[in-house]
Amino acid sequence: MTPRQQWRPGYPVAAGVFAIGMAGTTLPTPLYGLYRQELGFSELMVTVVFAAYALGVIAVLLLAGHVSDEVGRRPVLLCALGLSAASALCFIFEGGLPALFAGRVLSGFAAGLFSGAATAAVLELAKPGQEGRAGFAATAANMGGLGCGPLLAGVLAQYAPWPLTLPFLVHLGLLAVAAVLTWLLPETVGNPRRARLRPEGLRLPPEVRGVFTPCAVAAFAGFSLLGLFTAVAPSFVSRTLGVDNLAVSGAIVCTVFLGSTLGQLLTGRLGVRRALPGGCLVLVAGLVLVSTSLAVRSLPVLVIGAVCGGIGQGLAFRAGLTAVGAAAPPAHRGGTISAFFLVAYLGISLPVVGVGALTLVLGLRGAGLAFSGCVIVLVGCVGLYVLRRPPAEE
Structure with missing residues (x-):
């Protein structure tokens, strides 16, 4: 045996x-x-x-x-x-x-x-x-x-x-x-066979587009926060807040992802109709706290903002993924979800590079404040939209 x-x-x-x-x-x-x-x-x-x-x-x-x-x-x-x-x-x-x-x-x-x-x-x-x-x-x-x-x-x-x-x-x-x-x-896959690498394409059927756009934009914004913390938060902590301990920097980044895990857990209890606009609201609050921590140079406020922003990201992301998956017809569900993840991962990369470019002009603190302001406006608009037109429950 x-x-x-x-x-x-x-x-x-x-x-x-x-x-x-x-x-x-x-x-x-x-x-x-x-x-x-x-x-x-x-x-x-x-x-x-x-x-x-x-x-x-x-x-x-x-x-x-x-x-x-x-x-x-x-x-x-x-x-x-x-x-x-x-x-x-x-x-x-x-x-x-x-x-x-x-x-x-x-x-x-x-x-x-x-x-x-x-x-x-x-x-x-x-x-x-x-x-x-x-x-x-x-x-x-x-x-x-x-x-x-x-x-x-x-x-x-x-x-x-x-x-x-x-x-x-x-x-x-x-x-x-x-x-x-x-x-x-x-x-767990029955009768495995040889696969060929080929572009799958991103299918977005007409019946899902009304749900997809606000959900994907919310995911983009939430992942941009994760990208910010993952790429440049240690530099913010060291050069703006004066904390050089690498363990502290790593722990702060960890809190964002733990907050996201908690937010995704709460989504199942709140339901999609409440979790998506609620997640946007909590994400805005977290971004406000993050920008405040940079303005007043406060490490505790940054940690609270990281947890709050992570919870908001988790709520909005899981709610958006659930809504998009439920709205997509079975024949196109895989392509629709792939498109959703594609938008999310664009959010974790493009805005962060923009922040890096802004540091050359505004410095780390100014770039962080500018980033927070832009994402607050974006998430606020999405939150108001889904509050007025909430997606259907699965």
């Missing part, structure tokens, strides 16, 4: 693999300041390096988002873990900007594969009656993993030797454990 037959792990193990994989995508977050000092590049280049990750995710969503439906979940998860390991090696043997870009693009490829295959594996491994818990496990693994990456890297970089190497060595060890667990996972 093989080990896989002796022990058949369920959805919690798949969620753990998901979390380990996603943690690697945010591992460099508190380290960008160290790279900037070592290589001598600007804040704008930090945001461009970060945005390379989102380009990798988008490329995979467009080209290979369907692959795990054909070849099976386990091979795609193993491939994603391999890409995560290759990304870590790029950072371990980093020799300049090209290696950083390569590491971030590979990390984006891995995240793009994880987002579909791991989510599906977690849901499909749930036994009857466990569907609700499995859905939350997938959400918690995604956002929790993204939050744990900066926390792990910040603590190791601050209190352990080799700050630019040890976090990635530790993650390589976790990836090895995740690979073993993935090999033991039951395959």
Whole structure:
């Protein structure tokens, strides 16, 4: 009897693999300041390096988002873990900007594969009656993993030797454990077959367009907040608030993703009609607190703003995804959801690069204030729209 037959792990193990994989995508977050000092590049280049990750995710969503439906979940998860390991090696043997870009693009490829295959594996491994818990496990693994990456890297970089190497060595060890667990996972796709990489296209049927636009704009705005914290929050904390502890920077970024996890949990209790406008309102409040923290240079206010903004992002994102998925006809649901994620990941990249460009003119503090003001207006308009025209419940 093989080990896989002796022990058949369920959805919690798949969620753990998901979390380990996603943690690697945010591992460099508190380290960008160290790279900037070592290589001598600007804040704008930090945001461009970060945005390379989102380009990798988008490329995979467009080209290979369907692959795990054909070849099976386990091979795609193993491939994603391999890409995560290759990304870590790029950072371990980093020799300049090209290696950083390569590491971030590979990390984006891995995240793009994880987002579909791991989510599906977690849901499909749930036994009857466990569907609700499995859905939350997938959400918690995604956002929790993204939050744990900066926390792990910040603590190791601050209190352990080799700050630019040890976090990635530790993650390589976790990836090895995740690979073993993935090999033991039951395959949930019947009759796997060879897949061909081909652009799937983004289908947006007419009946979903009225719901899609406000939901996708809310997702864009919420992900732009996540992108801001993931790319440049450590620089804000260090250069604007005067806190140089990398563990503190990593913990602050972690709070945004923990807030998002909490917001997504609350969405199920509030329902889509209340969660979407409510999430926009809470996101606006979080952005106001973040901009206030920059104006008055207050770390506690920044932390409260991070939690509040994360909750708002989580509420709006899950509500929007639920509404879009419910409105899309079954034949076009996959393409519609892919389009939704594409808009969201544009939000995590394009505005952040804009912030980096603004730092050259306005400085970090001024760029952060300008960013917050623009997103507040955007989210406020979306919130008012969905308050007047709430989407239907699933």
